[in-house]
Amino acid sequence: QKEVEQDPGPLSVPEGAIVSLNCTYSNSAFQYFMWYRQYSRKGPELLMYTYSSGNKEDGRFTAQVDKSSKYISLFIRDSQPSDSATYLCAMSPYTDKLIFGTGTRLQVFP
Amino acid sequence: GAGVSQSPSNKVTEKGKDVELRCDPISGHTALYWYRQSLGQGLEFLIYFQGNSAPDKSGLPSDRFSAERTGGSVSTLTIQRTQQEDSAVYLCASSQQGSGPGEQFFGPGTRLTVL
Numbered sequence: 001q002k003e004v005e006q007d008p009g010p011l012s013v014p015e016g017a018i019v020s021l022n023c024t025y026s027n028s029a030f031q032y033f034m035w036y037r038q039y040s041r042k043g044p045e046l047l048m049y050t051y052s053s054g055n056k057e058d059g060r061f062t063a064q065v066d067k068s069s070k071y072i073s074l075f076i077r078d079s080q081p082s083d084s085a086t087y088l089c090a091m092s093p094y095t096d097k098l099i100f101g102t103g104t105r106l107q108v109f110p
Numbered sequence: 111g112a113g114v115s116q117s118p119s120n121k122v123t124e125k126g127k128d129v130e131l132r133c134d135p136i137s138g139h140t141a142l143y144w145y146r147q148s149l150g151q152g153l154e155f156l157i158y159f160q161g162n163s164a165p166d167k168s169g170l171p172s173d174r175f176s177a178e179r180t181g182g183s184v185s186t187l188t189i190q191r192t193q194q195e196d197s198a199v200y201l202c203a204s205s206q207q208g209s210g211p212g213e214q215f216f217g218p219g220t221r222l223t224v225l
Contacts, residue, residue, distance in 0.1 A: 008150065041219075041221075043114070043217050043218050043219055044201075046213060046215075049213065090153075096141060096143075096205070097155055097166070098155070100153040100154075102151055102152040
């Protein structure tokens, strides 16, 4: 079993929809949780960064961490075609090494 | 300012040949990471350099893989006697010391194809 599980998708939604992306993990030592966005043939870019449990909101994006369930989510409100990308969750204990999920490919159609 | 740059952007090589991949981190970033991204797989950690400390090589898949970082800046990942399973996108990232795990800035990657 992988330390971080993420549904690869693809997830296809109409413009304006609310998107929910999720990851589960098995290592209870993880304290830092991130979401990266990766456009085709580009490197990943940090989208959201949270420490421990709770919610964090940034514009149309909300990240949630539920450590009791070992489950993290990223919500995208009012999704746009420009949100079409692969979304990777990543997490870490107190070290600088990140463990990534496989990524979920999102397609937002007009 | 300039981001992380990698060269070449694409590399096609024959099985058994050696390849060198280059990474120029963001100026002032003391930490540098190499990852491998295969089709349908997440990012696989390979190696991590932090300042003058000994690198963390725990992710290197075999002794055919090595990396060095000269002068605390540019890094080169070398794959000797390449195999077809080495075909992947190799990503480099850098971060500032003390910025905490996760705040890594990635380059565009080198797409390696081993025929």
